[in-house]
Amino acid sequence: MITGSQAHATKMPIHRWAHHGVPNLLVRKLESIVPLSSSDIAALERVMSQPRLFGPHVDLIQEGEAAETGLVVLEGFSCYYKQRQTGTRQILGYLLPGDVCDGDAADLGSRAHSVGTLSPCIVAQMPRRALADLMQQHPSIAYAWRRMKRIEVDTAWAWIVNLGVRSALERMAHLFCELMIRMEVVGLAQGNSCPLPLTQIELGQTLGLSNVHVNRTLQEMRRQGLIELKGKSLRIFDLPRLSRIAEFDPGYLQVSTSMSEHKALSGHE
Amino acid sequence: MITGSQAHATKMPIHRWAHHGVPNLLVRKLESIVPLSSSDIAALERVMSQPRLFGPHVDLIQEGEAAETGLVVLEGFSCYYKQRQTGTRQILGYLLPGDVCDGDAADLGSRAHSVGTLSPCIVAQMPRRALADLMQQHPSIAYAWRRMKRIEVDTAWAWIVNLGVRSALERMAHLFCELMIRMEVVGLAQGNSCPLPLTQIELGQTLGLSNVHVNRTLQEMRRQGLIELKGKSLRIFDLPRLSRIAEFDPGYLQVSTSMSEHKALSGHE
Protein backbone atom coordinates (compact mmCIF):
# COMPACT_ATOMS: atom_id res chain seq x y z
CA MET A 1 0.00 0.00 0.00
CA ILE A 2 0.97 3.60 -0.24
CA THR A 3 3.46 4.66 2.34
CA GLY A 4 4.85 7.93 1.05
CA SER A 5 3.86 11.18 2.70
CA GLN A 6 1.42 13.46 1.01
CA ALA A 7 3.90 16.11 -0.06
CA HIS A 8 6.40 13.54 -1.15
CA ALA A 9 3.78 11.64 -3.07
CA THR A 10 2.26 14.54 -4.95
CA LYS A 11 5.69 15.52 -6.19
CA MET A 12 6.23 12.18 -7.83
CA PRO A 13 5.39 11.95 -11.49
CA ILE A 14 1.85 10.79 -12.12
CA HIS A 15 2.75 8.32 -14.82
CA ARG A 16 4.81 6.47 -12.26
CA TRP A 17 1.70 4.41 -11.56
CA ALA A 18 0.18 4.32 -14.99
CA HIS A 19 1.39 1.00 -16.36
CA HIS A 20 3.58 -0.77 -13.95
CA GLY A 21 2.59 -4.34 -14.31
CA VAL A 22 0.42 -3.87 -11.24
CA PRO A 23 -2.68 -6.04 -11.51
CA ASN A 24 -5.79 -4.00 -12.13
CA LEU A 25 -7.80 -4.54 -8.99
CA LEU A 26 -11.12 -3.70 -10.61
CA VAL A 27 -10.50 -6.52 -13.05
CA ARG A 28 -9.60 -8.79 -10.18
CA LYS A 29 -12.76 -7.83 -8.36
CA LEU A 30 -15.04 -8.42 -11.33
CA GLU A 31 -13.35 -11.73 -12.00
CA SER A 32 -14.20 -12.83 -8.49
CA ILE A 33 -17.82 -12.57 -9.64
CA VAL A 34 -17.73 -13.87 -13.20
CA PRO A 35 -14.98 -15.05 -15.59
CA LEU A 36 -13.88 -12.37 -18.04
CA SER A 37 -12.43 -12.89 -21.50
CA SER A 38 -9.25 -11.10 -22.50
CA SER A 39 -11.38 -8.96 -24.77
CA ASP A 40 -13.57 -8.00 -21.81
CA ILE A 41 -10.51 -7.05 -19.83
CA ALA A 42 -8.95 -5.07 -22.63
CA ALA A 43 -12.16 -3.14 -23.18
CA LEU A 44 -12.47 -2.44 -19.50
CA GLU A 45 -8.95 -1.11 -19.30
CA ARG A 46 -9.54 1.04 -22.34
CA VAL A 47 -12.40 2.76 -20.56
CA MET A 48 -10.21 3.76 -17.64
CA SER A 49 -8.33 7.03 -17.91
CA GLN A 50 -4.74 7.60 -16.93
CA PRO A 51 -4.67 7.00 -13.17
CA ARG A 52 -4.00 10.02 -10.99
CA LEU A 53 -2.57 10.23 -7.52
CA PHE A 54 -4.45 12.13 -4.81
CA GLY A 55 -3.27 13.03 -1.34
CA PRO A 56 -5.08 11.97 1.81
CA HIS A 57 -8.24 13.81 2.86
CA VAL A 58 -8.91 15.26 -0.55
CA ASP A 59 -12.37 15.46 -2.07
CA LEU A 60 -12.87 13.54 -5.30
CA ILE A 61 -16.50 14.63 -5.67
CA GLN A 62 -17.99 17.32 -3.51
CA GLU A 63 -21.46 17.45 -2.12
CA GLY A 64 -23.74 19.22 -4.55
CA GLU A 65 -21.66 18.38 -7.59
CA ALA A 66 -22.96 16.13 -10.30
CA ALA A 67 -20.58 13.30 -11.11
CA GLU A 68 -19.56 13.64 -14.74
CA THR A 69 -17.57 10.45 -14.76
CA GLY A 70 -17.26 7.27 -12.82
CA LEU A 71 -14.24 6.62 -10.61
CA VAL A 72 -12.18 3.56 -9.81
CA VAL A 73 -9.93 3.48 -6.80
CA LEU A 74 -6.84 1.49 -7.73
CA GLU A 75 -4.88 2.02 -4.56
CA GLY A 76 -5.63 3.46 -1.14
CA PHE A 77 -8.81 4.02 0.87
CA SER A 78 -11.51 6.49 -0.14
CA CYS A 79 -15.03 6.88 1.20
CA TYR A 80 -18.47 8.27 0.74
CA TYR A 81 -19.30 10.66 3.53
CA LYS A 82 -21.84 13.18 4.73
CA GLN A 83 -20.65 16.33 6.40
CA ARG A 84 -22.82 17.77 9.16
CA GLN A 85 -23.29 21.42 9.88
CA THR A 86 -21.89 20.85 13.35
CA GLY A 87 -18.58 19.80 11.87
CA THR A 88 -18.88 16.11 12.62
CA ARG A 89 -19.19 13.77 9.71
CA GLN A 90 -20.50 10.29 9.04
CA ILE A 91 -18.71 7.93 6.70
CA LEU A 92 -21.25 6.05 4.58
CA GLY A 93 -19.06 3.45 2.96
CA TYR A 94 -15.51 2.71 1.96
CA LEU A 95 -14.09 2.65 -1.54
CA LEU A 96 -11.31 0.10 -1.25
CA PRO A 97 -8.87 -0.72 -4.07
CA GLY A 98 -10.90 -2.11 -6.96
CA ASP A 99 -14.06 -0.33 -5.85
CA VAL A 100 -16.03 1.84 -8.18
CA CYS A 101 -18.09 4.99 -7.81
CA ASP A 102 -19.96 5.13 -11.07
CA GLY A 103 -21.52 8.22 -12.50
CA ASP A 104 -24.67 6.31 -13.22
CA ALA A 105 -26.94 7.96 -15.76
CA ALA A 106 -29.54 8.22 -13.00
CA ASP A 107 -27.13 10.27 -10.95
CA LEU A 108 -28.49 13.43 -12.45
CA GLY A 109 -29.23 16.05 -9.92
CA SER A 110 -27.02 17.07 -7.10
CA ARG A 111 -25.49 14.65 -4.69
CA ALA A 112 -26.36 14.74 -1.05
CA HIS A 113 -22.95 13.46 -0.07
CA SER A 114 -19.27 13.71 -0.93
CA VAL A 115 -16.59 11.29 -2.03
CA GLY A 116 -13.12 11.79 -0.64
CA THR A 117 -9.85 10.06 0.01
CA LEU A 118 -8.86 8.83 3.43
CA SER A 119 -5.33 7.73 2.61
CA PRO A 120 -3.40 8.76 -0.49
CA CYS A 121 -5.16 7.16 -3.43
CA ILE A 122 -4.58 6.32 -7.05
CA VAL A 123 -7.80 6.89 -8.93
CA ALA A 124 -8.80 6.52 -12.58
CA GLN A 125 -11.83 8.00 -14.27
CA MET A 126 -14.36 6.27 -16.47
CA PRO A 127 -16.41 8.52 -18.74
CA ARG A 128 -20.11 7.82 -18.54
CA ARG A 129 -20.60 7.34 -22.23
CA ALA A 130 -17.73 4.89 -22.54
CA LEU A 131 -19.03 2.96 -19.56
CA ALA A 132 -22.48 2.65 -21.11
CA ASP A 133 -20.97 1.38 -24.35
CA LEU A 134 -18.84 -1.08 -22.44
CA MET A 135 -21.86 -2.55 -20.70
CA GLN A 136 -23.68 -2.78 -24.00
CA GLN A 137 -20.92 -4.70 -25.72
CA HIS A 138 -19.72 -6.86 -22.84
CA PRO A 139 -22.57 -8.65 -21.11
CA SER A 140 -20.26 -10.40 -18.68
CA ILE A 141 -19.03 -7.08 -17.40
CA ALA A 142 -22.57 -5.75 -17.26
CA TYR A 143 -23.58 -8.75 -15.21
CA ALA A 144 -20.67 -8.47 -12.81
CA TRP A 145 -21.33 -4.77 -12.51
CA ARG A 146 -24.91 -5.33 -11.45
CA ARG A 147 -23.78 -7.86 -8.90
CA MET A 148 -21.24 -5.37 -7.62
CA LYS A 149 -23.91 -2.71 -7.22
CA ARG A 150 -26.07 -5.19 -5.37
CA ILE A 151 -23.21 -5.93 -2.98
CA GLU A 152 -22.82 -2.22 -2.34
CA VAL A 153 -26.45 -1.89 -1.31
CA ASP A 154 -26.25 -4.98 0.88
CA THR A 155 -23.13 -3.56 2.49
CA ALA A 156 -24.93 -0.31 3.27
CA TRP A 157 -27.67 -2.37 4.88
CA ALA A 158 -25.12 -4.29 6.91
CA TRP A 159 -23.85 -0.95 8.16
CA ILE A 160 -27.36 0.08 9.15
CA VAL A 161 -27.64 -3.09 11.20
CA ASN A 162 -24.23 -2.42 12.67
CA LEU A 163 -25.13 1.08 13.80
CA GLY A 164 -28.63 0.16 14.86
CA VAL A 165 -28.22 -2.83 17.11
CA ARG A 166 -24.62 -3.48 18.04
CA SER A 167 -22.37 -2.28 20.85
CA ALA A 168 -19.08 -0.52 20.18
CA LEU A 169 -17.04 -3.71 20.41
CA GLU A 170 -19.42 -5.61 18.17
CA ARG A 171 -19.52 -2.84 15.59
CA MET A 172 -15.79 -2.63 15.35
CA ALA A 173 -15.46 -6.38 15.15
CA HIS A 174 -17.97 -6.43 12.31
CA LEU A 175 -16.19 -3.69 10.41
CA PHE A 176 -12.87 -5.49 10.70
CA CYS A 177 -14.35 -8.76 9.50
CA GLU A 178 -15.89 -7.04 6.51
CA LEU A 179 -12.70 -5.20 5.66
CA MET A 180 -10.58 -8.33 5.81
CA ILE A 181 -12.88 -10.20 3.44
CA ARG A 182 -13.11 -7.33 1.01
CA MET A 183 -9.36 -6.91 0.95
CA GLU A 184 -8.96 -10.64 0.48
CA VAL A 185 -11.16 -10.54 -2.61
CA VAL A 186 -8.76 -8.20 -4.37
CA GLY A 187 -5.69 -9.98 -3.05
CA LEU A 188 -4.60 -7.33 -0.58
CA ALA A 189 -4.93 -9.46 2.52
CA GLN A 190 -2.76 -12.35 3.48
CA GLY A 191 -2.79 -14.38 6.64
CA ASN A 192 -5.66 -12.34 8.07
CA SER A 193 -3.58 -9.22 7.79
CA CYS A 194 -4.28 -6.20 5.62
CA PRO A 195 -3.62 -2.47 5.31
CA LEU A 196 -5.85 -0.15 7.31
CA PRO A 197 -4.68 3.42 6.74
CA LEU A 198 -7.32 5.07 8.95
CA THR A 199 -7.06 7.20 12.04
CA GLN A 200 -9.08 6.38 15.13
CA ILE A 201 -11.07 9.50 14.43
CA GLU A 202 -12.06 8.13 11.04
CA LEU A 203 -12.95 4.78 12.56
CA GLY A 204 -15.19 6.71 14.91
CA GLN A 205 -16.81 8.55 12.01
CA THR A 206 -17.47 5.17 10.44
CA LEU A 207 -18.87 3.47 13.51
CA GLY A 208 -20.75 6.35 15.08
CA LEU A 209 -18.39 6.47 18.07
CA SER A 210 -16.23 9.15 19.64
CA ASN A 211 -12.49 8.91 19.05
CA VAL A 212 -11.97 8.34 22.76
CA HIS A 213 -14.30 5.39 22.78
CA VAL A 214 -12.71 3.98 19.63
CA ASN A 215 -9.40 4.07 21.41
CA ARG A 216 -10.72 2.22 24.44
CA THR A 217 -12.54 -0.32 22.34
CA LEU A 218 -9.37 -1.04 20.37
CA GLN A 219 -7.52 -1.57 23.61
CA GLU A 220 -10.16 -4.01 24.73
CA MET A 221 -9.86 -5.93 21.47
CA ARG A 222 -6.09 -6.08 21.82
CA ARG A 223 -6.40 -7.11 25.45
CA GLN A 224 -8.62 -10.00 24.38
CA GLY A 225 -6.04 -11.07 21.82
CA LEU A 226 -8.42 -10.51 18.93
CA ILE A 227 -6.44 -8.14 16.77
CA GLU A 228 -3.31 -6.13 16.32
CA LEU A 229 -3.48 -2.67 14.76
CA LYS A 230 -0.30 -0.74 14.25
CA GLY A 231 1.57 0.94 11.45
CA LYS A 232 -1.65 1.32 9.48
CA SER A 233 -1.94 -2.45 9.27
CA LEU A 234 -4.63 -4.66 10.76
CA ARG A 235 -4.03 -8.25 11.79
CA ILE A 236 -6.83 -10.48 13.02
CA PHE A 237 -5.56 -13.16 15.40
CA ASP A 238 -8.82 -14.92 16.06
CA LEU A 239 -11.17 -14.53 13.14
CA PRO A 240 -13.71 -17.14 14.29
CA ARG A 241 -14.12 -15.45 17.64
CA LEU A 242 -14.21 -12.01 16.07
CA SER A 243 -16.91 -13.20 13.69
CA ARG A 244 -18.90 -14.60 16.57
CA ILE A 245 -18.67 -11.38 18.54
CA ALA A 246 -19.75 -9.40 15.48
CA GLU A 247 -22.45 -11.87 14.47
CA PHE A 248 -20.73 -11.56 11.11
CA ASP A 249 -22.34 -13.31 8.17
CA PRO A 250 -20.25 -12.79 5.02
CA GLY A 251 -23.15 -13.70 2.77
CA TYR A 252 -23.87 -10.11 1.85
CA LEU A 253 -20.42 -9.78 0.30
CA GLN A 254 -21.23 -12.65 -2.10
CA VAL A 255 -17.76 -14.08 -1.85
CA SER A 256 -17.34 -17.45 -3.49
CA THR A 257 -16.29 -20.30 -1.23
CA SER A 258 -12.81 -20.61 -2.60
CA MET A 259 -11.93 -17.12 -1.48
CA SER A 260 -13.09 -17.27 2.07
CA GLU A 261 -12.94 -19.80 4.87
CA HIS A 262 -16.48 -18.86 5.79
CA LYS A 263 -19.69 -20.68 5.13
CA ALA A 264 -20.48 -21.88 1.65
CA LEU A 265 -22.80 -19.85 -0.52
CA SER A 266 -26.06 -21.42 -1.49
CA GLY A 267 -25.77 -19.24 -4.56
CA HIS A 268 -26.56 -20.10 -8.12
CA GLU A 269 -23.96 -19.20 -10.64
CA MET B 1 -55.31 3.52 4.77
CA ILE B 2 -56.10 0.05 5.93
CA THR B 3 -57.84 -0.09 9.26
CA GLY B 4 -59.29 -3.58 9.40
CA SER B 5 -57.74 -6.15 11.70
CA GLN B 6 -55.66 -8.94 10.35
CA ALA B 7 -58.23 -11.70 10.65
CA HIS B 8 -61.02 -9.51 9.39
CA ALA B 9 -58.95 -8.42 6.45
CA THR B 10 -57.76 -11.79 5.29
CA LYS B 11 -61.33 -12.99 5.12
CA MET B 12 -62.29 -10.33 2.65
CA PRO B 13 -62.28 -11.31 -1.00
CA ILE B 14 -59.00 -10.57 -2.71
CA HIS B 15 -60.52 -9.10 -5.84
CA ARG B 16 -62.11 -6.43 -3.69
CA TRP B 17 -58.98 -4.36 -4.26
CA ALA B 18 -58.09 -5.44 -7.74
CA HIS B 19 -59.66 -2.73 -9.87
CA HIS B 20 -61.42 -0.17 -7.84
CA GLY B 21 -60.64 3.05 -9.56
CA VAL B 22 -57.91 3.53 -6.98
CA PRO B 23 -54.98 5.37 -8.51
CA ASN B 24 -51.98 3.14 -8.99
CA LEU B 25 -49.44 4.60 -6.61
CA LEU B 26 -46.44 3.19 -8.45
CA VAL B 27 -47.58 5.10 -11.52
CA ARG B 28 -48.02 8.19 -9.41
CA LYS B 29 -44.55 7.79 -7.98
CA LEU B 30 -42.86 7.32 -11.34
CA GLU B 31 -44.76 10.28 -12.72
CA SER B 32 -43.31 12.41 -9.98
CA ILE B 33 -39.96 11.71 -11.63
CA VAL B 34 -40.73 11.78 -15.34
CA PRO B 35 -43.89 12.21 -17.45
CA LEU B 36 -45.33 8.91 -18.66
CA SER B 37 -47.41 8.34 -21.76
CA SER B 38 -50.65 6.42 -21.54
CA SER B 39 -48.91 3.60 -23.37
CA ASP B 40 -46.20 3.57 -20.70
CA ILE B 41 -48.80 3.41 -17.97
CA ALA B 42 -50.80 0.68 -19.67
CA ALA B 43 -47.68 -1.42 -20.14
CA LEU B 44 -46.68 -0.91 -16.54
CA GLU B 45 -50.07 -1.99 -15.29
CA ARG B 46 -49.99 -5.02 -17.53
CA VAL B 47 -46.79 -6.17 -15.83
CA MET B 48 -48.40 -6.11 -12.42
CA SER B 49 -50.21 -9.23 -11.27
CA GLN B 50 -53.56 -9.30 -9.54
CA PRO B 51 -52.93 -7.54 -6.20
CA ARG B 52 -53.11 -9.69 -3.09
CA LEU B 53 -53.87 -8.73 0.46
CA PHE B 54 -51.48 -9.72 3.25
CA GLY B 55 -51.99 -9.41 6.97
CA PRO B 56 -49.67 -7.44 9.23
CA HIS B 57 -46.34 -8.96 10.23
CA VAL B 58 -46.24 -11.44 7.40
CA ASP B 59 -43.10 -12.22 5.43
CA LEU B 60 -43.26 -11.46 1.73
CA ILE B 61 -39.73 -12.72 1.08
CA GLN B 62 -37.80 -14.63 3.68
CA GLU B 63 -34.11 -14.40 4.40
CA GLY B 64 -32.26 -16.90 2.29
CA GLU B 65 -34.87 -17.04 -0.44
CA ALA B 66 -34.15 -15.80 -3.91
CA ALA B 67 -36.71 -13.33 -5.13
CA GLU B 68 -38.39 -14.80 -8.20
CA THR B 69 -40.44 -11.74 -8.90
CA GLY B 70 -40.49 -8.08 -8.07
CA LEU B 71 -43.07 -6.67 -5.69
CA VAL B 72 -45.05 -3.44 -5.55
CA VAL B 73 -46.72 -2.33 -2.38
CA LEU B 74 -49.98 -0.65 -3.33
CA GLU B 75 -51.33 -0.07 0.15
CA GLY B 76 -49.92 -0.37 3.67
CA PHE B 77 -46.42 -0.33 5.13
CA SER B 78 -43.88 -3.08 4.50
CA CYS B 79 -40.17 -3.12 5.24
CA TYR B 80 -36.81 -4.70 4.62
CA TYR B 81 -35.42 -6.09 7.84
CA LYS B 82 -32.64 -8.16 9.31
CA GLN B 83 -33.42 -10.58 12.10
CA ARG B 84 -30.73 -11.09 14.73
CA GLN B 85 -30.05 -14.34 16.49
CA THR B 86 -30.81 -12.65 19.78
CA GLY B 87 -34.37 -12.03 18.68
CA THR B 88 -34.03 -8.31 18.11
CA ARG B 89 -34.34 -7.02 14.60
CA GLN B 90 -33.28 -3.99 12.63
CA ILE B 91 -35.53 -2.46 10.02
CA LEU B 92 -33.46 -1.44 6.98
CA GLY B 93 -35.99 0.56 5.03
CA TYR B 94 -39.68 1.05 4.52
CA LEU B 95 -41.71 0.03 1.50
CA LEU B 96 -44.46 2.61 1.44
CA PRO B 97 -47.38 2.55 -1.00
CA GLY B 98 -45.96 2.88 -4.50
CA ASP B 99 -42.60 1.45 -3.46
CA VAL B 100 -41.02 -1.41 -5.29
CA CYS B 101 -38.84 -4.34 -4.30
CA ASP B 102 -37.58 -5.56 -7.62
CA GLY B 103 -36.23 -9.00 -8.23
CA ASP B 104 -33.31 -7.53 -10.08
CA ALA B 105 -31.47 -9.97 -12.31
CA ALA B 106 -28.43 -9.40 -10.15
CA ASP B 107 -30.35 -10.63 -7.15
CA LEU B 108 -29.20 -14.17 -7.75
CA GLY B 109 -27.93 -15.85 -4.70
CA SER B 110 -29.57 -15.82 -1.34
CA ARG B 111 -30.71 -12.70 0.39
CA ALA B 112 -29.20 -11.65 3.64
CA HIS B 113 -32.40 -10.01 4.74
CA SER B 114 -36.17 -10.42 4.69
CA VAL B 115 -39.08 -8.40 3.37
CA GLY B 116 -42.22 -8.31 5.45
CA THR B 117 -45.37 -6.36 6.08
CA LEU B 118 -45.74 -4.07 9.05
CA SER B 119 -49.40 -3.19 8.58
CA PRO B 120 -51.82 -5.11 6.38
CA CYS B 121 -50.67 -4.59 2.81
CA ILE B 122 -51.93 -4.93 -0.71
CA VAL B 123 -49.10 -6.18 -2.88
CA ALA B 124 -48.79 -7.04 -6.56
CA GLN B 125 -46.08 -9.09 -8.21
CA MET B 126 -44.02 -8.22 -11.27
CA PRO B 127 -42.33 -11.15 -13.01
CA ARG B 128 -38.70 -10.53 -13.71
CA ARG B 129 -38.86 -11.27 -17.38
CA ALA B 130 -41.82 -8.98 -17.95
CA LEU B 131 -40.07 -6.23 -16.03
CA ALA B 132 -36.98 -6.53 -18.18
CA ASP B 133 -39.07 -6.32 -21.34
CA LEU B 134 -40.91 -3.33 -19.98
CA MET B 135 -37.66 -1.47 -19.39
CA GLN B 136 -36.47 -2.35 -22.84
CA GLN B 137 -39.55 -1.02 -24.57
CA HIS B 138 -40.28 1.98 -22.38
CA PRO B 139 -37.23 4.13 -21.86
CA SER B 140 -39.12 6.65 -19.76
CA ILE B 141 -40.00 3.96 -17.27
CA ALA B 142 -36.46 2.64 -17.35
CA TYR B 143 -35.18 6.11 -16.58
CA ALA B 144 -37.60 6.71 -13.75
CA TRP B 145 -36.78 3.28 -12.39
CA ARG B 146 -33.09 4.04 -12.24
CA ARG B 147 -33.82 7.30 -10.49
CA MET B 148 -36.01 5.43 -8.04
CA LYS B 149 -33.22 2.96 -7.26
CA ARG B 150 -30.84 5.85 -6.75
CA ILE B 151 -33.25 7.41 -4.26
CA GLU B 152 -33.40 4.11 -2.40
CA VAL B 153 -29.64 4.03 -1.98
CA ASP B 154 -29.54 7.65 -0.90
CA THR B 155 -32.28 6.91 1.61
CA ALA B 156 -30.27 4.04 3.05
CA TRP B 157 -27.34 6.43 3.39
CA ALA B 158 -29.55 8.97 5.11
CA TRP B 159 -30.47 6.26 7.59
CA ILE B 160 -26.81 5.49 8.21
CA VAL B 161 -26.26 9.14 9.03
CA ASN B 162 -29.33 9.08 11.23
CA LEU B 163 -28.14 6.11 13.25
CA GLY B 164 -24.53 7.21 13.30
CA VAL B 165 -24.61 10.78 14.50
CA ARG B 166 -28.00 11.79 15.80
CA SER B 167 -29.69 11.63 19.20
CA ALA B 168 -32.98 9.86 19.76
CA LEU B 169 -35.05 13.01 19.31
CA GLU B 170 -33.15 14.01 16.18
CA ARG B 171 -33.45 10.56 14.66
CA MET B 172 -37.15 10.39 15.17
CA ALA B 173 -37.63 13.91 13.84
CA HIS B 174 -35.67 12.95 10.73
CA LEU B 175 -37.68 9.81 10.18
CA PHE B 176 -40.96 11.71 10.47
CA CYS B 177 -39.80 14.38 8.03
CA GLU B 178 -38.77 11.73 5.52
CA LEU B 179 -42.01 9.82 5.91
CA MET B 180 -44.14 12.89 5.43
CA ILE B 181 -42.36 13.83 2.21
CA ARG B 182 -42.51 10.32 0.82
CA MET B 183 -46.19 10.02 1.58
CA GLU B 184 -46.78 13.41 0.01
CA VAL B 185 -45.17 12.25 -3.23
CA VAL B 186 -47.79 9.54 -3.67
CA GLY B 187 -50.61 11.75 -2.46
CA LEU B 188 -51.15 10.07 0.89
CA ALA B 189 -50.33 13.08 3.02
CA GLN B 190 -52.38 16.21 3.37
CA GLY B 191 -51.84 19.13 5.64
CA ASN B 192 -48.70 17.59 7.13
CA SER B 193 -50.68 14.60 8.24
CA CYS B 194 -50.30 11.02 7.07
CA PRO B 195 -50.91 7.40 8.10
CA LEU B 196 -48.29 5.78 10.31
CA PRO B 197 -49.43 2.26 11.14
CA LEU B 198 -46.41 1.32 13.24
CA THR B 199 -46.06 0.30 16.86
CA GLN B 200 -43.54 2.02 19.10
CA ILE B 201 -41.62 -1.23 19.09
CA GLU B 202 -41.28 -1.06 15.32
CA LEU B 203 -40.24 2.57 15.48
CA GLY B 204 -37.55 1.43 17.88
CA GLN B 205 -36.43 -1.29 15.48
CA THR B 206 -36.16 1.38 12.82
CA LEU B 207 -34.28 3.93 14.87
CA GLY B 208 -32.06 1.65 16.92
CA LEU B 209 -33.84 2.59 20.14
CA SER B 210 -35.62 0.62 22.86
CA ASN B 211 -39.39 0.77 22.92
CA VAL B 212 -39.24 2.51 26.28
CA HIS B 213 -37.05 5.24 24.92
CA VAL B 214 -39.21 5.62 21.83
CA ASN B 215 -42.14 6.20 24.11
CA ARG B 216 -40.35 8.88 26.10
CA THR B 217 -39.02 10.55 22.99
CA LEU B 218 -42.50 10.71 21.52
CA GLN B 219 -43.75 12.29 24.70
CA GLU B 220 -41.03 14.88 24.46
CA MET B 221 -41.98 15.66 20.88
CA ARG B 222 -45.62 16.03 21.85
CA ARG B 223 -44.68 18.18 24.83
CA GLN B 224 -42.79 20.49 22.50
CA GLY B 225 -45.80 20.77 20.26
CA LEU B 226 -43.97 19.24 17.31
CA ILE B 227 -46.25 16.36 16.42
CA GLU B 228 -49.34 14.42 17.20
CA LEU B 229 -49.35 10.64 16.85
CA LYS B 230 -52.51 8.75 17.56
CA GLY B 231 -54.80 6.34 15.84
CA LYS B 232 -51.98 5.24 13.55
CA SER B 233 -51.84 8.72 12.09
CA LEU B 234 -48.99 11.20 12.28
CA ARG B 235 -49.50 14.95 12.18
CA ILE B 236 -46.61 17.36 12.12
CA PHE B 237 -47.50 20.68 13.68
CA ASP B 238 -44.23 22.48 13.16
CA LEU B 239 -42.43 21.10 10.14
CA PRO B 240 -39.81 23.85 9.91
CA ARG B 241 -38.74 23.31 13.50
CA LEU B 242 -38.85 19.55 13.14
CA SER B 243 -36.65 19.82 10.05
CA ARG B 244 -34.23 22.03 11.91
CA ILE B 245 -34.01 19.62 14.82
CA ALA B 246 -33.42 16.74 12.42
CA GLU B 247 -31.04 18.65 10.21
CA PHE B 248 -33.32 17.35 7.49
CA ASP B 249 -32.31 18.01 3.90
CA PRO B 250 -34.93 16.56 1.53
CA GLY B 251 -32.52 16.61 -1.42
CA TYR B 252 -31.87 12.89 -1.21
CA LEU B 253 -35.52 12.20 -1.93
CA GLN B 254 -35.25 14.12 -5.22
CA VAL B 255 -38.65 15.66 -4.81
CA SER B 256 -39.45 18.39 -7.29
CA THR B 257 -40.16 21.80 -5.84
CA SER B 258 -43.83 21.80 -6.62
CA MET B 259 -44.42 18.88 -4.31
CA SER B 260 -42.68 20.10 -1.23
CA GLU B 261 -42.55 23.33 0.70
CA HIS B 262 -38.86 22.71 1.32
CA LYS B 263 -35.88 24.28 -0.31
CA ALA B 264 -35.71 24.36 -4.05
CA LEU B 265 -33.73 21.69 -5.83
CA SER B 266 -30.75 22.80 -7.83
CA GLY B 267 -31.62 19.79 -9.93
CA HIS B 268 -31.60 19.42 -13.68
CA GLU B 269 -34.66 17.82 -15.13
Next chain:
DNA sequence: CGGCGCCTTGAGAGTAATCAACGATAGTGG
Protein backbone atom coordinates in the same frame (compact mmCIF):
# COMPACT_ATOMS: atom_id res chain seq x y z
C1' DC C 1 -65.45 -11.73 30.03
C1' DG C 2 -60.59 -13.06 29.69
C1' DG C 3 -56.15 -12.57 27.69
C1' DC C 4 -52.68 -10.73 24.90
C1' DG C 5 -50.22 -7.02 23.02
C1' DC C 6 -49.11 -2.30 23.29
C1' DC C 7 -48.43 1.90 25.81
C1' DT C 8 -46.88 4.03 29.93
C1' DT C 9 -44.24 4.96 34.11
C1' DG C 10 -40.50 4.34 37.62
C1' DA C 11 -36.02 2.99 39.27
C1' DG C 12 -31.43 1.63 38.55
C1' DA C 13 -27.47 0.29 35.76
C1' DG C 14 -24.35 0.76 32.01
C1' DT C 15 -22.44 2.25 27.86
C1' DA C 16 -20.61 5.90 25.53
C1' DA C 17 -19.88 11.13 25.16
C1' DT C 18 -17.58 15.08 26.73
C1' DC C 19 -13.92 17.73 28.74
C1' DA C 20 -9.20 18.13 29.69
C1' DA C 21 -4.44 17.20 29.59
C1' DC C 22 -0.33 14.85 28.27
C1' DG C 23 2.64 11.88 25.30
C1' DA C 24 3.84 10.09 20.84
C1' DT C 25 4.48 10.67 16.04
C1' DA C 26 5.16 12.43 11.81
C1' DG C 27 5.31 15.99 8.40
C1' DT C 28 7.47 21.08 7.92
C1' DG C 29 10.68 24.19 7.63
C1' DG C 30 15.04 26.01 8.93
Next chain:
DNA sequence: CCACTATCGTTGATTACTCTCAAGGCGCCG
Protein backbone atom coordinates in the same frame (compact mmCIF):
# COMPACT_ATOMS: atom_id res chain seq x y z
C1' DC D 1 19.83 16.87 9.72
C1' DC D 2 17.39 18.56 13.42
C1' DA D 3 14.09 21.32 15.73
C1' DC D 4 9.15 22.67 15.48
C1' DT D 5 4.44 21.97 15.33
C1' DA D 6 0.14 19.92 14.22
C1' DT D 7 -2.18 15.82 14.42
C1' DC D 8 -3.03 11.56 16.46
C1' DG D 9 -3.16 8.44 20.32
C1' DT D 10 -3.73 7.75 25.24
C1' DT D 11 -5.52 8.34 29.90
C1' DG D 12 -8.50 10.12 33.68
C1' DA D 13 -12.64 12.18 35.54
C1' DT D 14 -17.25 13.42 34.94
C1' DT D 15 -21.61 13.72 32.68
C1' DA D 16 -25.54 12.11 30.29
C1' DC D 17 -28.07 9.49 27.26
C1' DT D 18 -30.12 5.27 26.63
C1' DC D 19 -31.03 0.46 28.14
C1' DT D 20 -32.84 -2.97 31.10
C1' DC D 21 -35.93 -4.63 34.34
C1' DA D 22 -40.35 -4.39 36.39
C1' DA D 23 -45.08 -3.48 36.94
C1' DG D 24 -49.60 -1.45 35.94
C1' DG D 25 -53.22 0.26 32.69
C1' DC D 26 -55.57 0.30 28.54
C1' DG D 27 -57.74 -1.43 24.52
C1' DC D 28 -58.72 -4.85 21.28
C1' DC D 29 -59.91 -9.48 19.81
C1' DG D 30 -61.36 -13.84 20.70
